[in-house]
Amino acid sequence: MQDFLALTLAGDTPAARCGETAHCRWMWWDEGVLQLIPHRASDRPLVLSAGIHGNETAPVEMLDELLNEAHRGELVLTRPVLAILGNPAALRAGKRYLSDDMNRMFGGRWQRFPESGETRRACVLEHCMERFLSGVDAAWHLDMHTAIRGSYYPRFGVFPARATPYEASFLDWMRDAGLQALVFHRAPGGTFTHFSSDHFDAQSCTLELGKAQPFGQNDLTQFALTKAALRALLSGVPAARRDETPLRFEVASQITRQSEAFKLHMSAQTQNFTAFTCGTLLAEDGDTVYRVENDTEYVLFPNPTVAPGLRAGLMLKTIA
Known part of the structure; x- marks a missing residue:
């Protein structure tokens, strides 16, 4: 379907909700949700999502370019794809979210928040994922974001906790997509990728690609390796092999803001993966104090302005 992003940003419903090209059938499921089924599918299904946060536009533009290539026949799909623009209302407003952070709501956690457009949208997206992934073996889910702050490693992946190891091919794809660091959670969470991994055993990863910028101000050449790897994934060919191995980290602890007295002892210029020494x-x-417990730890997603009860940062340690 042409103009998927433009249609979503306009808040319009397409004149036709389904159709086909020479290579695939498409169906508009809901605002910002598009299914594409190739006439000859030979690879496992893939969910590509972006825009869960409405101010993170680079991945949205990248996804739109790939969908337009598929529509024009320049990219021939070999796998079923569910394309999701996560939070259309926030995308239209150019804001991270309108009421509450939707990437804390999945796995039914939306029921713990005051009812809003985000809670209703999280529920809709859960149903869409169930419709697409139920009964499917080993699908992949790539949820594309950008970080609020700058980063010593501008392209990195965050993996939800799971009971079984990640497939080697999934981790190899991250290397070939130009990711510089891989971060592994040890505890469950309310992210979109944890939902797909936990409920459908998908190989899931949150891709962090650069820093949040308004539409039209993104330099997508920074993510050329990632786009090329996505294009290869969609068309069923191996991505160009890269030799650089991403650094690996696991979450050592979480900093949680519990009250209005919360104070983060980091400057507003502190970048992701900044190192801190023990102590x-x-x-x-209040009476809760957070200190570095290992020889060296690295901060990820420091944000002192989150609502009480939410994560104000993660501390990481390196792993082999």
Whole structure:
């Protein structure tokens, strides 16, 4: 379907909700949700999502370019694809979210938040994932984001906790997609990728690609390796092999803001993957004190302005 992004940003419903090209059939499921089924599918299904946060536009533009290539026949799909623009209302407003962070709501956690457009949207997206992934073996889900802050490693992946190891081919794809670091969670969470992994055993990863910018201000050449690897994935060919191995980290601890007294002892210029030595005071929240517990830890997603009860940062340690 042409103009999927433009249609979504306009809040319009397509004149036709399904159709086909020379290579695939498409169906518009809901606002910002498009299914594409190749006439000859030979690879496992793939969910490509972006725009869960409405101010993270580079992955949205990249996804739109890939969908347009598929529509024009320049990219011939070999796998079923569910393309998702996660939070259309926030995308239209150019804001991270309108009421609450939707990437804390999945796995039914939306029921814990005051009802809003985001809680209703999280519920809709869960149903869409169930419709697409139920009964499917080993699908992949790539949820594309950008970070609020700058990063020493601008392209990195965050993997939800899961009971079984990630497939080697999935991790190899991350290397070939130009990711510089891989971060592994140890505990469940409310992210979109944890939902797909936990409920459907999908190979899931949150891709963080650069820093949040408004539409039209993104330099997509920074992510040329990632786009090329996505294009190869969609068309069923191996991505160009890269020799650079991403650094690996696991979550050592979480900094949680519990009250209005919360104080994060990091400047607004602190970048993702900034290193801190053992004993460094990281944050205070009343009687709760957060310090570095390992020889060296690295901060990820520091954000002192989150709502009470939410994550204000992750501390990482390196793994082999």
